[in-house]
Amino acid sequence: FVCLFVFEETELIKKGLQLLTVAMFLTIAGVEDAFEDPVHEKGKHNRFVVNINDGFHCTLRYSQIHSLNKSILSKYGSIIDARLPPKKPLGLTSSQLQIRTKGLEAYLQEVCQHPALVESDLLQEFLSNSQEEVHMFMEEVSLDVHLINGRSTTIQCFTNDRSSDVLEYFANAIGLPDEFVYYFALFLVWDDGRRVARVLQPFECPYLVMERVRHTDPKRTYKLEIRKRYFFSRIETKFFDCQPALNLAYVQAVKEMKLGRLLASEELKRNIFSVKSKKDRVAVLKLLHQLRSYNNAVFEDCICSFPQPNTRATVVLDFFAIRIRTNKDHVMKVAQLKSWTVNSSDNDNGNLFVCLQYCKQNGDEIVVTIESVEAIHLYMSLHRLVDEIVRLKTKKEPETPKTRKRFGDGEVKPRPDWYIPWYMKDHSKESKVAAEDKETNAQSITTSSSSSSISASQRSSKHVERRTREATRKHSVKRTQSRKSSGVVSSNPAFGLTRHSIGDEEL
Secondary structure, three states: OOOOEEEOOOHHHHHOOOOOOOOOOEEEEEEEEEEEEOOOOEEEEEEEEEEEOOEEEEEEOHHHHHHHHHHHHHHHOOOOOOOOOOOOOOOOOHHHHHHHHHHHHHHHHHHHHOHHHHOOHHHHHHHHHOOHHHHHOEOEEEEEEEOOOOOEEEEEEEOOOOHHHHHHHHHHHHOOOHHHHHHEEEEEEEOOOOEEEEEOOOOOOHHHHHHHHHHHOOOOOOEEEEEEOOOOHHHHHHHOOOHHHHHHHHHHHHHHHHOOOOOOOHHHHHHHHHHHHOOOHHHHHHHHOOOOOOOOEEEEEEEEOOOOOOEEEEEEEOOOEEEEEOOOEEEEEHHHEEEEEEEEOOOOOOOEEEEEEEEOOOOOEEEEEEEEOOHHHHHHHHHHHHHHHHHHHHOOOOOOOOOOOOOOOOOOEOOOOOOOOHHHOOHHHHHHHHHHHHHHHHHHHHHHHHOOOOOHHHHHHHHHHHHHHHOOOOOOEEEEOOOOOOOEEEEOOOOOOOEEEOOOOOO
16 A cells, blocks of 8 residues: 655644754763863863763863853843853862752753754854864774675765764765765664664764774674665655665665564565565565555664553554554554653663653543663654654755755864873773872982982973873763763654545554
8 A cells, every 4th residue: 555645734834843853862971070281180170971862972161061051142042941050169069069060961951952052053063072082183084884784885084074974975985966865874783783872963973983882882893884864765766766875775675674674465575575586676665665664663672661561562663653562563643742751761771761752632641661772762763753754744855965064174183192082091090090109209209319310300201201191091080970860851843743644544
């Protein structure tokens, strides 16, 4: 069967729809001590460890967030309710630092969820430039970008190239036309592509992301994959005359068939494999467009609170609905989903969970939680789905390399010899370094009293050299917050949009 969609006009449409292109789950994971001059340990200050989408992004000083707030007030006025914690003339006590951390997290969460700010150049450039590594060095590197079938292409890029830059490099390498580039995206995956961590956001640098996950989560083998970012399968009819785009869609369809995620009748399966054997890729995709299970996002091994608490299920996200699949499908229509949020779980496994606020047809509201190792991917997929629904309604085409927003390019800077990224620092060596400092100081006193052959300048030079080697290893994390995250709520701008499909009574 073929489904046709008719979007009915509502008050929401008349007021205008907001797109949800950028999805951010931001938390402050802890506070660390840092120095403006790490060699001589001068200019001590606090830096707040910022995680975005369940991964380390950067460390920020209060003054950086304060400057962001001033820029927002100057350009947009008081458009957010959260207020930045005030400055303090003197140092903070432990309780005051904890209050400031909570206040900064609440402020940044609201900024990153505001429709007018999340897509703004101001916030995107702030998040890009706040990455410590971007300021410290910029080098030319090689980066492997994989297809979903296991093949890969090596891209030459810079360490601070954004995800959009790398995607365009890849598209240029395979000859993908500009108008089709942003129907695809870079995904961070593991478990040989069966699990997806998240889709990379415009402000992220793919090379830095890969470096971080290799050091912070060495048990998993991560890689970057090019995948489709759309849910509405009829978009692929645009690819039939473009071989590179057709090939990308086809290899992902073949992967879905191999994983057994396409539910079809035996007759349709025979037709698909018959056409596939003839290497007619267009005909294969046309047959797959008849399947409701095609082009879905599948999340296996989830724990859901619906239909019963602690229900183990597979969650499927398609263009119409969220399906909680047990022995049958429990359908939640996207148009009746009011909002969703992501929170940390109380379980020992450390998984996050997505909390859905759903409005039933009789007007009753229910809350459904879905715990998964791919919770961030589910949270971001809902953003992509709603964004796509709004784009189809407003007839807005995706960006192209010529129309997309670009950030300022930096000059090539070599990596300083003493510089070690935050996520590579060995915090366990802190006590050892402190002991070495004590021993070295004692030896220095003894040497100065017993021998006058070593000049003061030589001793100073040796001291600076040792401090240079150890500066970044002396990394003291004051506290890591174990409190439960307050969660980031995303409202659904497509709530209330009804879709009528011909030939499908359920939808």
